[in-house]
Amino acid sequence: MVTEAQNIILQNIARHISLTAAEASHFLSLLTVQPVAKKQFWLKEGEICRHSAFVFEGCLRGYTVDVNGFEHILQFAPPNWWISDMYSLLTGNPGQLMIDALEPTQILLLAKTDQEQLYKDIPKFERFFRIITENSLVANRQRVIDAMSLSARERYEQFCQRYPTLINSIPQKQIAAYIGVTPEFLSKLRNTRNKTKG
């Protein structure tokens, strides 16, 4: 029997590769479900990341904390998104990423060791993860460009266009920590939206 969560991840994968019933079944057998309560951490700075996580309910956030204690959000992971500390996952070194839940969340875990074996057993997965990594890279490059060439107001407008569903479902301070301004300044931006003199 296939659960709702399993259905969601199979559809996610079907966007790039097609699996036989046996392959799908084998893949599902490698996954474990894990709930993450609101504000609870899935990963902390200094820990070694040994899994890729697929969110099928709720929302996670990945962020770093700088020397002054300020949080900088790298990624939101609403349903259908993969998240991990890829640096730590690849190198086996302690990572600097904190990952916690903005709301009650459910994830599916794939261990790195199982993922590597999966590449050997079903090479199609090599393709799948290549493609989602490529997409992720494109998005990240765009973010570097935006950070360097757009003003705070423009970055906020970009965010609104790109993540329309998140705008009303997460606190503004989280958006501020994503676009790289203080919550105070974001508030000012929102209340002077293109204030043309008059």
Place this chain on the structure above:
Amino acid sequence: MVTEAQNIILQNIARHISLTAAEASHFLSLLTVQPVAKKQFWLKEGEICRHSAFVFEGCLRGYTVDVNGFEHILQFAPPNWWISDMYSLLTGNPGQLMIDALEPTQILLLAKTDQEQLYKDIPKFERFFRIITENSLVANRQRVIDAMSLSARERYEQFCQRYPTLINSIPQKQIAAYIGVTPEFLSKLRNTRNKTKG
């Protein structure tokens, strides 16, 4: 007969996968050499990127130009680096990246269509490009983190540590355009290096 350029790219690939002689030979047959003169463009904003480029001599730079005409450098590509406008390459849409040569440069080109066929003929290449894309993603994420959490001086120091060979071989204005400050401010930074009063 195998040229010097072909040797360099085969070694680059051997860092992640091993090829048989026949596979290596087939792969090499897909590549074409192209010289890029100093200041000459390999790719311009608005063009569609149809190749991945591997630099084996010289140095390329990939950058965007914002609405005010300022350049923002995303990537330097010294020998042994791959470069392309991945957004354009993946989607087939016109890209926003400009890629030109900082010095006389030689590259090997792999057409997108050949690359896709290569994935089918020799699945190991799926693995190779997955791995270098992963590494590239990790580096790009670190750059987002640095842009958000470090001061201009710290970003400059990071750059010095990370690209020690580039510091004395490229103009300072290029470094400024990479770390995201004006050349004037970079000059000020360099001449007040940790000026502890005294």
Place this chain on the structure above:
DNA sequence: CTTTTTTCTTAATCTAGTTTATTGGCAGAC
């Protein structure tokens, strides 16, 4: 419903980094 905590807003002051302009050095072109 009341209390506590978190989130949002407003406003005054402050600063890292920009803008604009001027200088001198140096390399290649004529």
Place this chain on the structure above:
DNA sequence: GTCTGCCAATAAACTAGATTAAGAAAAAAG
């Protein structure tokens, strides 16, 4: 030679966004 373009350095005026502080509003907890 000297003319021209490019690069680095310096300085003063300027601005986007941070900091600080305080109160209002909303959400969560009890």
